[in-house]
Amino acid sequence: MGEDLARTFVAFFVIVDPVGNLVVFNVLTSKMALRQRVQVAAIAVLAAAAMLIAFALGGHDVLDFLDISDPAFQVAAGALLLIPAYRMVTQGYFLPPAAENAPENEPADIALVPLATPLMAGPGALASATSLSQSAGRGETIAAIVLVLCISFAAYVSAERVFRLLGASTLRLVTRIVGIILVAIAIQFIIEGLQDSFPGLTE
Numbered sequence: 001m002g003e004d005l006a007r008t009f010v011a012f013f014v015i016v017d018p019v020g021n022l023v024v025f026n027v028l029t030s031k032m033a034l035r036q037r038v039q040v041a042a043i044a045v046l047a048a049a050a051m052l053i054a055f056a057l058g059g060h061d062v063l064d065f066l067d068i069s070d071p072a073f074q075v076a077a078g079a080l081l082l083i084p085a086y087r088m089v090t091q092g093y094f095l096p097p098a099a100e101n102a103p104e105n106e107p108a109d110i111a112l113v114p115l116a117t118p119l120m121a122g123p124g125a126l127a128s129a130t131s132l133s134q135s136a137g138r139g140e141t142i143a144a145i146v147l148v149l150c151i152s153f154a155a156y157v158s159a160e161r162v163f164r165l166l167g168a169s170t171l172r173l174v175t176r177i178v179g180i181i182l183v184a185i186a187i188q189f190i191i192e193g194l195q196d197s198f199p200g201l202t203e
Contacts, residue, residue: 004136008144011132014182015081015125016048018152020088020175023168024119026159028110036107041156043111045149048120052129052149056141059130070134071196077127078189084124085186088179092172120152124186131189 029037063073133141155162163171 005140005143008132008136008140009147010181011128011185012125012144012148013151014178014185015128016120016148016152017088017175017178017182018148018155019171020092020178021115021119021152022155022159022162023171023175025115025156026163028115029159032107037159038157040107040111040115041153043108044115044120044156045153047112047116048125048152049145049149051117051121052125052145053142055126055129056133056138056145059126060134063130069197070131071193073127074131074135074193074196075190077124077131078186078193080122080127081124081182081186081189084122085179085182088175088182092175120149128189135192 025041029040032040060070063070129141129145132144
């Protein structure tokens with residue numbers, strides 16, 4: 001159980017990417033008062049938690065209803081993660097830079113899009129919540145989601161201080177390193193899905 005929780009936590013940490021998302025959060029909320037920044041962080045984290053936990057609990061039932069196999073969904077999750085992972089490694093961004101230059105909006109609007117989705121609970125994270133709940137267990141998956149989102153909230157609230165301490169360049173370097181790990185996780189998802197679909201591949 002402890003090993004499954006640790007593995008699931010690491011997977012969600014690199015997928016949700018609290019460190020890399022600090023760049024987007026800091027740019028979108030740079031003109032806001034501290035109270036508004038905390039409000040944006042809280043709404044974003046709660047919305048992302050609701051989506052990820054819903055997929056961890058009910059995603060498998062939806063797949064059964066649609067007659068989609070677990071291995072097929074696992075391959076899809078890996079494929080979806082490869083695109084942002086490649087961008088993280090090559091550019092230091094989870095989303096294209098244009099996402100950071102979005103027009104100024106109300107705190108709730110910014111919190112829901114792009115922070116809650118697609119940054120924290122994008123297609124790859126939602127697919128991973130469903131896939132990991134089957135391979136590691138629902139309890140471990142939900143615990144990992146809560147832990148990572150708590151870290152995200154703490155990071156967002158401290159974003160201005162972190163930027164002053166580390167600077168944007170250091171955060172982009174960390175994002176690239178996290179991206180390399182995410183590429184490995186995405187490829188592992190695809191390999192495991194293919195092995196389950198075609199057992200002969202392992203022979």
